[in-house]
Amino acid sequence: MSETRAERRRRTEERILGAARALFAELGFERATIRAVAKAAGVDPALVMQYFGSKQELFQQAVRVTPAVRSEAGVDGLVEELLSTLSVKMGELPQGTLAMMRSMLTHPEAAASARFVLKAQIDRLEEALPAADARLRAALMTMVMLGVTIGHQLLELDELRSAPPEEIAAALRPALRALAEAEKPADEPADELITGQ
Incomplete structure (x- = not known):
């Protein structure tokens, strides 16, 4: 035919x-x-x-990229989901993604594409985070992962390229969990100390 x-x-x-x-x-x-x-x-x-x-x-x-689908796994699951992408970010990225990353600081169209993809990820993370400032935390978590990807893929930092993804994940896990978890309100022990009770 x-x-x-x-x-x-x-x-x-x-x-x-x-x-x-x-x-x-x-x-x-x-x-x-x-x-x-x-x-x-x-x-x-x-x-x-x-x-x-x-x-x-x-x-x-x-450079058109389709945002990944978010899982409904709670804070710990969310952190693990982010960390599970390290093997992809440390490996061979799709050429459209690399093109967008390489051009996003010098070309407005690439910057707009990057913002679209990053905003979609921030939206998904924000929905899953319990903190009052969830959007800020979601943006910081997203930027941590982007920074690692740029350091590995574009800047080719020896420290990142020589470390296996599991080692990088282990080092990032506490920081991402700290960002993901809402801070508990203080129990106001200061009043007790002032009054001597």
């Missing part, structure tokens, strides 16, 4: 997106060119523009 025109177009679009993800991940938005993407995909640069309209739109399509 021969391939339809729509199927050929989809296959070509996917080839272009794959090439774009690889180049944006390696070079970032500014240095990756339409011509280089076209060459890597084996198509004419005009076809890339015909399908995607602009480098900006190509980038937006290439």
